[in-house]
Amino acid sequence: MAKIPHRLNLTEDQLPKQWYNLRADMKEQPDPLLNPATFQPIRTEELYPIFCEELAQQETDSSTAYFDIPDEVLDIYKIYRPSPLGRAYNLEKALGTPAKIYYKFEGNNTSGSHKLNSAVAQAYYAKQQGLTSLTTETGAGQWGTALSEACSYFGLNLDVFMVKGSFMQKPYRKAVMQTFGANVVASPSDTTKVGRAILAANPDTTGSLGCAISEAIEKATTTPNCRYVLGSVLNQVLLHQSIIGLEAKTAMEQLGEYPDIVIGCAGGGSNLGGLIAPFMQDKLLGRKNPYFIAVEPASCPSLTRGRYAYDFCDTGKVTPLARMYTLGSGFIPSPNHAGGLRYHGMSPIVSKLYHDRYLDEARSAEQTKVFDAAVQFAKLETILPAPESAHAIRCAIDEALKCKETGEEKTILFGLTGTGYFDMAAYTQYLEHSMTDYVPSDGDLQASFDTLPKIPGIQD
Amino acid sequence: MAKIPHRLNLTEDQLPKQWYNLRADMKEQPDPLLNPATFQPIRTEELYPIFCEELAQQETDSSTAYFDIPDEVLDIYKIYRPSPLGRAYNLEKALGTPAKIYYKFEGNNTSGSHKLNSAVAQAYYAKQQGLTSLTTETGAGQWGTALSEACSYFGLNLDVFMVKGSFMQKPYRKAVMQTFGANVVASPSDTTKVGRAILAANPDTTGSLGCAISEAIEKATTTPNCRYVLGSVLNQVLLHQSIIGLEAKTAMEQLGEYPDIVIGCAGGGSNLGGLIAPFMQDKLLGRKNPYFIAVEPASCPSLTRGRYAYDFCDTGKVTPLARMYTLGSGFIPSPNHAGGLRYHGMSPIVSKLYHDRYLDEARSAEQTKVFDAAVQFAKLETILPAPESAHAIRCAIDEALKCKETGEEKTILFGLTGTGYFDMAAYTQYLEHSMTDYVPSDGDLQASFDTLPKIPGIQD
Incomplete structure (x- = not known):
């Protein structure tokens, strides 16, 4: 040998x-996402205000294997x-x-990192749908970097809400994202309602990933032709x-x-x-x-x-x-x-x-x-x-x-x-x-x- | 197609x-190195106090093609x-x-960077000769990083004289070298005669590559079982x-x-x-x-x-x-x-x-x-x-x-x-x-x- x-x-x-969808072979499916207002299983269309359509469909499709x-x-x-x-x-x-x-x-x-694999796909579908910008959050900076590259390639604007602690500790991570054209915002920021509320309550906070997600979603849902993307979990x-x-x-x-x-x-x-x-x-x-x-x-x-x-x-x-x-x-x-x-x-x-x-x-x-x-x-x-x-x-x-x-x-x-x-x-x-x-x-x-x-x- | x-x-x-030695096919050779004391062409053996023997031979061999x-x-x-x-x-x-x-x-x-290609070779030959340590200089840090990796792999001690300006501006470069076990010294330093002389004349200098080379050579020639290595030019x-x-x-x-x-x-x-x-x-x-x-x-x-x-x-x-x-x-x-x-x-x-x-x-x-x-x-x-x-x-x-x-x-x-x-x-x-x-x-x-x-x- x-x-x-x-x-x-x-x-x-x-x-x-082709990508492989593991859910297609799972005997029991993960429980469905619930609408936070109604606690009912969420329909694909209900995700469209947050995610672009193709990605919302991928999110909820448990039967297509490839x-x-x-x-x-x-x-x-x-x-x-x-x-x-x-x-x-x-x-x-x-x-x-x-x-x-x-x-x-x-x-x-x-x-x-591996984050680029999904960043490229998500930026592509956003571009396909005619969107002009995306928002996301980043902690360590790997996802923000990957998405900055992908958005730069497809000509999309990108706002990255970077956990303030990382923003301050990792100036070079921020610089990489900026090199690829991203707008990097320290979170919590005064650019969103949720960010302002958190800052009012705790002006010295160094932020958290959960908080940055909230800001990125608010920004996406209040900006025309913009959606939110996430680098993991989904x-x-x-x-x-x-x-x-x-x-x-x-x-x-x-x-x-x-x-x-x-x-x-x-x-x-x-x-x-x-x-x-x-x-x-x-x-x-x-x-x-x-x-x-x-x-x-x-x-x-x-x-x-x-x-x-x-x-x-x-x-x-x-x-x-x-x-x-x-x-x-x-x-x-x-x-x-x-x-x-x-x-x-x-x-x-x-x-x-x-x-x-x-x-x-x-x-x-x-x-x-x-x-x-x-x-x-x-x-x-x-x-x-x-x-x-x-x-x-x-x-x-x-x-x-x-x-x-x-x-x-x-x-x-x-x-x-x-x-x-x-x-x-x-x-x-x-x-x-x-x-x-x-x-x-x-x-x-x-x-x-x-x-x-x-x-x-x-x-x- | x-x-x-x-x-x-x-x-x-x-x-x-095999590596290829371009000199073997050059119709006219580069002029020989000169001994700085006598201005006579240097003999291979005269390089042994500075370089390990195999490398000194490679340095002066213009006829072996591979x-x-x-x-x-x-x-x-x-x-x-x-x-x-x-x-x-x-x-x-x-x-x-x-x-x-x-x-x-x-x-x-x-x-x-490409620097690893030569670092690995130089560290190997040093190990083969039974040396226990090497010295070098680094400016931007690519060579120092590469050599740190190579020395770590072959179990050699390494002193890197890093141009003081870079040492201060690039703490993370320094950290990479330290992670691979190198001793990183800001140059000019008080660990060598030439360094002390330069510091005495100009205490605030941020150093230069030429000065770091001088320090690394002094260190190599005054330390038992130690030689100097260089990442370019030679x-x-x-x-x-x-x-x-x-x-x-x-x-x-x-x-x-x-x-x-x-x-x-x-x-x-x-x-x-x-x-x-x-x-x-x-x-x-x-x-x-x-x-x-x-x-x-x-x-x-x-x-x-x-x-x-x-x-x-x-x-x-x-x-x-x-x-x-x-x-x-x-x-x-x-x-x-x-x-x-x-x-x-x-x-x-x-x-x-x-x-x-x-x-x-x-x-x-x-x-x-x-x-x-x-x-x-x-x-x-x-x-x-x-x-x-x-x-x-x-x-x-x-x-x-x-x-x-x-x-x-x-x-x-x-x-x-x-x-x-x-x-x-x-x-x-x-x-x-x-x-x-x-x-x-x-x-x-x-x-x-x-x-x-x-x-x-x-x-x-």
């Missing part, structure tokens, strides 16, 4: 031409995709493990991100491999849901039985310590309600450098799969242990991972070390979602031993669970 | 197994190489040019960087293409020399006649306004003398964001090829026009280029626009040496219209030419 290369790049011909990727989207994908499948030979050797460690690397584009986003898993599966098949364990970091679930999609299909259809692990920060443990309940997606409580693992929309995320994993909820699809035990395990990791793994990986494999991605690395290393004990030659696949170029302040803190681990107390969580909505007859 | 893909990745099997790349070096190359060859379809379309624009992209590794570096051109040529051949114009940015000449190597071989051997253009900043115009003369490689005047295009080792580089192109001299090989007109043209570009090109490219091709690389983009765009006027369907290849993630302060300045263009006056240059050494009988 030919030696497996350090890195496999599929050819342009092998780029998937969606054609438009040619215009493929044209951008082809600049940076198929993304590489790496084999972490050096890491394996350093660990002394019989396990084989593969990673699907999504940091090979200027946005620095079904449509997982659909677009399925390209990660589809490519990974094709690449592994080409190598004669199939993963025993698939590991993804989990914030809103976009990377995890995309990476596992075709492998989960195999499991749902009884063809294979890979073991799936979601890894989240111990500081924001929605899967491991949250409730499976209906909740708002934002703190302003203007979004539709989704049934998901959640800490409550009032959850105050603790300081944590994996800003992309600091959301109170979790994708309804991922939540349902976890609830029904198709997603086998959720695991939380403390920040310093995550950075231990990040630095170890960087030194051995020359890729400096984003803190988000390093959660998956932590878990992959732990699983590989278990194999060392048991002697099992398991095949591990994890998602390396992005690079850490804009997270050097966090690395510096780690190197200077000033990084802390924060785990919310049961009391903290109870207080935020108390913010869960009461829904007569459904959730009392 | 099959459509040419947006991006071609050669397979691991196609990774070159050097085997050691397996241990190939093992790291395989993590990030072959690097992609891109076709800038979107840029072509936006320009409305009949030209075909290709770029060889070297930003696909954590170091963010023949050995161009040898290692030939992998860029070798891959580019193989990829273009696979597409049935050959460049009419090859464009590289030029600081010390490492990228330019590496990119053009196999195409220049074709020209030297009369097989093909591509047109070569070197692009440098108008603020540091060694090829376009410098003298072809013997000069020191550092301001401390401790290095061997090289005959090259130079502005004089006393040249004070002006503020310019392309820190990697801010060196007073130019690779002796590149200099000789330019002097003999095999390298057809050198061109200088002003900073704001370079950033115009950088932002245009980023918006269309989703890659945010390093300011250094953007010099080549500027030229590629200008050449493509000429083709638009003449109707010629020329094939253009340029080197996209790296990404601009750590240069966002520069992009911000550009976006805020506070970026200035600086061009040294003839008087400024005359003053620095006066620092050229007098060499009896050779250069009076």
Whole structure:
């Protein structure tokens, strides 16, 4: 058998031409979104004021298994995709493990993360509908960067509401978005009603993702020819991100491999849901039985310590309600450098799969242990991972070390979602031993669970 | 004919197994290095106190055409190489040019630039010789980052003397190097004699590359089992960087293409020399006649306004003398964001090829026009280029626009040496219209030419 290369790049011909909709193969569907005014299941058309129509349809379509990727989207994908499948030979050797460690690397584009996969699709559909502008929020900045690039390409205006804390701490993230032409606003801002109200109540707040979402939605719904877009959580986003898993599966098949364990970091679930999609299909259809692990920060443990309940997606409580693992929309995320994993909820699809035990395990990791793994990986494999991605690395290393004990030659696949170029302040803190681990107390969580909505007859 | 893909990745099997030494095919050789004490041509052994032996031999070997790349070096190359060859379809379309624009992209590794190609080789040979530590200097930080990664991988200690101005302005560059275990020292420092002397004379200096080189060499020659390594200018570096051109040529051949114009940015000449190597071989051997253009900043115009003369490689005047295009080792580089192109001299090989007109043209570009090109490219091709690389983009765009006027369907290849993630302060300045263009006056240059050494009988 030919030696497996350090890195496999599929050819342009092998780029998937369709996204895969995992819901089509789920025996039980995630519970429907609810209209926040009526608590009734939301109709597709009711989403049109917020999302552009094609995306609203993708959001609510649980039966179409495959969606054609438009040619215009493929044209951008082809600049940076198929993304590489790496084999972490050096890491394996350093660990002394019989396990084989593969990673699907999504940091090979200027946005620095997998977020571009959905940003391009969402910007395209907006352009198709004749819209002229979009709004969104960003925390760590990966999504805002990706969407700025996509909007620049399609000639759309973009307002990014960036959590004020990040806005101040990450001026270079802001600069990248501005380079691609985005208007970056520190949230809460005085440009929206909800922002002004929050500022009036708490002038010194550094903002939150939930607050930025509320502002972005207000801006979208009060601006002509404008819609709101979101980089995670939603079904449509997982659909677009399925390209990660589809490519990974094709690449592994080409190598004669199939993963025993698939590991993804989990914030809103976009990377995890995309990476596992075709492998989960195999499991749902009884063809294979890979073991799936979601890894989240111990500081924001929605899967491991949250409730499976209906909740708002934002703190302003203007979004539709989704049934998901959640800490409550009032959850105050603790300081944590994996800003992309600091959301109170979790994708309804991922939540349902976890609830029904198709997603086998959720695991939380403390920040310093995550950075231990990040630095170890960087030194051995020359890729400096984003803190988000390093959660998956932590878990992959732990699983590989278990194999060392048991002697099992398991095949591990994890998602390396992005690079850490804009997270050097966090690395510096780690190197200077000033990084802390924060785990919310049961009391903290109870207080935020108390913010869960009461829904007569459904959730009392 | 099959459509040419947006991006071609050669397979691991196609990774070159040998570096190509351009000197072997040059009819006239670059003038030899001179011993700074005797002004006599330096013998290989005289370089051993500074460079490790294998590298000293590569430095002075003008007859061996191909050097085997050691397996241990190939093992790291395989993590990030072959690097992609891109076709800038979107840029072509936006320009409305009949030209075909290709770029060889070297930003696909954590170091963010082509510098890793030589860093890995130099660290390997040092390890092979049983050395325990290395020293180097870095300006913009790309070389320091690359070498930090390589030393981390091979278990070597590394002291990086970072120009103090960069050290203060680019804390995140410093943090990346520290993450990979390097000891980063602001230069001038109090850790060396030459540093202390400079600080005593001028306590507020923000340093220079030439000064950092002097400190790194002093440190290397006064530390047991330690040598100095350099990221550009030297023949050995161009040898290692030939992998860029070798891959580019193989990829273009696979597409049935050959460049009419090859464009590289030029600081010390490492990228330019590496990119053009196999195409220049074709020209030297009369097989093909591509047109070569070197692009440098108008603020540091060694090829376009410098003298072809013997000069020191550092301001401390401790290095061997090289005959090259130079502005004089006393040249004070002006503020310019392309820190990697801010060196007073130019690779002796590149200099000789330019002097003999095999390298057809050198061109200088002003900073704001370079950033115009950088932002245009980023918006269309989703890659945010390093300011250094953007010099080549500027030229590629200008050449493509000429083709638009003449109707010629020329094939253009340029080197996209790296990404601009750590240069966002520069992009911000550009976006805020506070970026200035600086061009040294003839008087400024005359003053620095006066620092050229007098060499009896050779250069009076």
